Amino acid sequence: xxxxxxxxxxxxxxxxxxxxxxxxxxxxxxxxxxxxxxxxxxxxxxxxxxxxxxxxxxxxxxxxxxxxxxxxxxxxxxxxxxxxxxxxxxxxxxxxxxxxxxxxxxxxxxxxxxxxxxxxxxxxxxxxxxxxxxxxxxxxxxxxxxxxxxxxxxxxxxxxxxxxxxxxxxxxxxxxxxxxxxxxxxxxxxxxxxxxxxxxxxxxxxxxxxxxxxxxxxxxxxxxxxxxxxxxxxxxxxxxxxxxxxxxxxxxxxxxxxxxxxxxxxxxxxxxxxxxxxxxxxxxxxxxxxxxxxxxxxxxxxxxxxxxxxxxxxxxxxxxxxxxxxxxxxxxxxxxxxxxxx
Amino acid sequence: xxxxxxxxxxxxxxxxxxxxxxxxxxxxxxxxxxxxxxxxxxxxxxxxxxxxxxxxxxxxxxxxxxxxxxxxxxxxxxxxxxxxxxxxxxxxxxxxxxxxxxxxxxxxxxxxxxxxxxxxxxxxxxxxxxxxxxxxxxxxxxxxxxxxxxxxxxxxxxxxxxxxxxxxxxxxxxxxxxxxxxxxxxxxxxxxxxxxxxxxxxxxxxxxxxxxxxxxxxxxxxxxxxxxxxxxxxxxxxxxxxxxxxxxxxxxxxxxxxxxxxxxxxxxxxxxxxxxxxxxxxxxxxxxxxxxxxxxxxxxxxxxxxxxxxxxxxxxxxxxxxxxxxxxxxxxxxxxxxxxxx
Numbered sequence: 001x002x003x004x005x006x007x008x009x010x011x012x013x014x015x016x017x018x019x020x021x022x023x024x025x026x027x028x029x030x031x032x033x034x035x036x037x038x039x040x041x042x043x044x045x046x047x048x049x050x051x052x053x054x055x056x057x058x059x060x061x062x063x064x065x066x067x068x069x070x071x072x073x074x075x076x077x078x079x080x081x082x083x084x085x086x087x088x089x090x091x092x093x094x095x096x097x098x099x100x101x102x103x104x105x106x107x108x109x110x111x112x113x114x115x116x117x118x119x120x121x122x123x124x125x126x127x128x129x130x131x132x133x134x135x136x137x138x139x140x141x142x143x144x145x146x147x148x149x150x151x152x153x154x155x156x157x158x159x160x161x162x163x164x165x166x167x168x169x170x171x172x173x174x175x176x177x178x179x180x181x182x183x184x185x186x187x188x189x190x191x192x193x194x195x196x197x198x199x200x201x202x203x204x205x206x207x208x209x210x211x212x213x214x215x216x217x218x219x220x221x222x223x224x225x226x227x228x229x230x231x232x233x234x235x236x237x238x239x240x241x242x243x244x245x246x247x248x249x250x251x252x253x254x255x256x257x258x259x260x261x262x263x264x265x266x267x268x269x270x271x272x273x274x275x276x277x278x279x280x281x282x283x284x285x286x287x288x289x290x291x292x293x294x295x296x297x298x299x300x301x302x303x304x305x306x307x308x309x310x311x312x313x314x315x316x317x318x319x320x321x322x323x324x325x326x327x328x329x330x331x332x333x334x335x336x337x338x339x340x341x342x
Numbered sequence: 343x344x345x346x347x348x349x350x351x352x353x354x355x356x357x358x359x360x361x362x363x364x365x366x367x368x369x370x371x372x373x374x375x376x377x378x379x380x381x382x383x384x385x386x387x388x389x390x391x392x393x394x395x396x397x398x399x400x401x402x403x404x405x406x407x408x409x410x411x412x413x414x415x416x417x418x419x420x421x422x423x424x425x426x427x428x429x430x431x432x433x434x435x436x437x438x439x440x441x442x443x444x445x446x447x448x449x450x451x452x453x454x455x456x457x458x459x460x461x462x463x464x465x466x467x468x469x470x471x472x473x474x475x476x477x478x479x480x481x482x483x484x485x486x487x488x489x490x491x492x493x494x495x496x497x498x499x500x501x502x503x504x505x506x507x508x509x510x511x512x513x514x515x516x517x518x519x520x521x522x523x524x525x526x527x528x529x530x531x532x533x534x535x536x537x538x539x540x541x542x543x544x545x546x547x548x549x550x551x552x553x554x555x556x557x558x559x560x561x562x563x564x565x566x567x568x569x570x571x572x573x574x575x576x577x578x579x580x581x582x583x584x585x586x587x588x589x590x591x592x593x594x595x596x597x598x599x600x601x602x603x604x605x606x607x608x609x610x611x612x613x614x615x616x617x618x619x620x621x622x623x624x625x626x627x628x629x630x631x632x633x634x635x636x637x638x639x640x641x642x643x644x645x646x647x648x649x650x651x652x653x654x655x656x657x658x659x660x661x662x663x664x665x666x667x668x669x670x671x672x673x674x675x676x677x678x679x680x681x682x683x684x
Contacts, residue, residue, distance in 0.1 A: 003447045003448060003449040004447065004448040004449075005444070005447060005448070006442060006444060006446060006447070006448060006451070006476075007444060009448055011474060011475075014448075014451070014474050015474065017448070017452070018455060018469075018474075021452075021455055021459060022455075022459065022462070022468065022469045025468060026462055026463060026466050026467055026468050027434045027435065027466055027467055027468050029434045029435070029490070030434070030435060030468045030470060033468055033469070033470040033471070034469070034470060034471055034472075038471070039435065039437070039470035039471045041434070041435060041470070041488065043385055043386065043391070044385065044386035044387075045386075049385075049391060049488075051435070051437060051470065051471065051486070051488060052437075052471060053437035053438075053439050053471055053472050053473060053484075053486055054439065054473045055439035055440075055441055055473045055475050055482070055484055056475075057441050057475055057476070057477050057478070057482070058478075059478050060475060060476055060477070060478070061475070092369045092371045092372070092383070093369065093371070093372060093381065093383060093393070095381070095393060095394075095395035095486060096395075097395050097396065097397035097484045098397075099397055099399050099482060100348060102347070102348060102349060104348060105345045105346065105347060105348070106345060106346040106347070106348060106351055106356075106359070107345040107346075109348070109356070110359070110363075113360060113363055113364075117363060117364065120364070120368055121368055124368050124369055125368055125369055126364065126367060126368050126369050126372045126375055127360075127364045127375070127376070128372060128375040128376060128381035128383070128393065129375070129376055129380065129381045129393065129394060129395055130376075130395050131395060131396045131397045132353060132356050132357065132360075133353075133397050133398075133399055133402060133403070134348075134399070134402055135399050135402070135482070136399070136400075136401050136402070136479055136480065137478055137479050138478065140397070140399070140441060140477070140482055140484075142395075142397055142439045142482075142484030144393070144395055144437060144486040146383065146391075146393060148371075
């Protein structure tokens with residue numbers, strides 16, 4: 001068999017290959033392994049442990065020319081615990097492994113951990129371990145997040161129901177717009193180092209890119225109203241990709257409506273300025289770290305009546321097609337766009 | 343204050359700085375955070391959850407010119423779960439984050455995961471998640487290991503008792519010798535690519551370097567004989583460094599005897615061939631992944647009477663000095679030699 005390049009397989013293809021190799025179970029304490037936002041492990045009579053892990057690499061996931069290390073420390077935590085909240089659980093601990101080249105000083109590392117500490121306090125979690133080692137080039141950050149969820153509240157990707165209403169927290173596309181602004185100002189600066197970056201008009205989107213929050217508040221609200229979604233995922237790769245994960249794993253289709261997508265006016269204005277389509281930014285931009293979930297109509301009405309920060313964007317269908325209905329009424333197929341790093 | 347370089351602080355210094363920043367607790371489920379081989383988290387009435395995390399970087403921790411990817415996959419697992427066994431617990435799951443440059447093919451990645459799978463089956467654990475991303479240069483492997491331990495069996499670094507007998511499993515210095523042989527043959531090959539590497543005489547030490555085992559078997563034996571050590575650590579940085587960790591954290595000293603150090607005859611012969619002092623290899627070579635622990639005399643006698651693969655090398659003292667008594671009777675202070683990567 002011809003050896004394949006990683007580029008031709010892509011991230012999701014590689015995950016599928018690994019998942020298939022490890023589909024048999026060696027240890028009874030495993031409940032759910034590879035394939036959801038976090039693995040599920042037996043804990044006690046009432047609840048499960050959750051564990052999730054991610055790696056951020058300089059030059060691929062972040063650019064230190066405009067990403068302050070303190071914000072990066074914060075983001076390393078929030079983007080990881082987001083995977084615990086998306087199982088309808090709560091994060092409790094994190095470990096951080098750092099690979100550092102010798103260009104980093106102690107002050108730089110302390111800045112990074114200041115951001116980690118702010119996130120730990122804000123989300124009521126502890127840094128409990130990790131490793132620091134040198135790397136030949138740049139900064140590598142690997143985080144594992146640990147949490148727990150009551151057994152009856154565990155929410156998976158694969159359990160969406162037909163006619164479920166698809167909801168998303170917050171707004172979409174803003175983080176991607178922030179990234180484009182930062183990249184634009186960087187290239188302006190590289191061309192003419194005397195130019196000062198012009199960022200004040202874009203602070204909302206830049207903050208979302210550099211220092212995104214995890215939606216613990218939504219999980220608390222769901223708990224307060226005793227609502228257990230039928231399915232949930234956090235939006236890291238982009239609405240389209242993550243919606244397709246829910247659909248494929250639940251063996252259903254989705255129909256969502258362009259006019260319903262929650263996009264801030266400031267995101268639309270900046271997208272226009274950058275000659276980008278705001279809907280494309282919302283669908284494929286990624287790094288929103290909002291929660292995408294599905295509930296039945298009764299639960300949706302309860303959330304709506306209580307002013308929770310969510311928007312319904314469509315529903316699950318029994319046919320397996322994933323479609324967007326455009327503002328003009330055209331039906332357009334959604335396409336997954338995982339990170340294509342390789 | 344002048345900013346310090348990481349090189350001047352060293353790995354252990356940096357860990358201390360981070361540990362101090364995170365010494366207050368945000369979440370009640372944390373039992374023990376940074377500072378031992380694994381963090382301890384509340385689980386159920388009878389047992390604790392353990393988590394440990396490590397990062398391996400190409401060019402720093404391994405060299406793919408002589409480290410087959412399958413062995414590297416195996417080693418990535420065993421060196422991490424070793425930290426769970428050293429808490430007197432059992433490993434149950436791992437997550438692996440990989441950073442890959444585009445020079446790696448699918449076949450290469452599959453070789454790596456073949457080794458991971460062999461280790462998973464051998465140690466009765468499951469790969470439950472992780473992340474694959476691209477890296478700009480080389481291979482980065484970040485592993486988290488999860489396990490559990492009965493509350494009454496949890497064994498820490500900081501609880502050694504005065505007069506405890508210090509024991510070590512297996513033998514020491516062999517992995518370091520294996521590394522030296524591999525490095526020698528690599529440089530011969532680089533000078534003259536037509537030379538075939540001469541490795542058959544050194545297979546024991548090379549295997550220990552490329553494919554080390556974790557000492558789950560010893561934890562099972564301790565359990566079988568109902569022996570709970572007073573302190574334990576796994577030897578990753580070298581006997582001297584890891585013994586100093588036990589001493590400092592237990593607020594005691596140690597006296598160990600050169601003549602008692604378990605060093606294989608083949609290790610001594612190869613060390614001599616390489617003009618290395620076998621005792622130095624045993625003290626500071628590192629990567630042995632043997633268990634270093636302390637027990638009272640009664641428990642030690644029980645282990646000795648039952649032919650368990652351990653050696654007593656000395657004892658804990660109330661004065662806080664860490665000394666080696668040489669074969670000639672001289673007393674020599676032990677020095678920590680953590681990895682100095684930066």
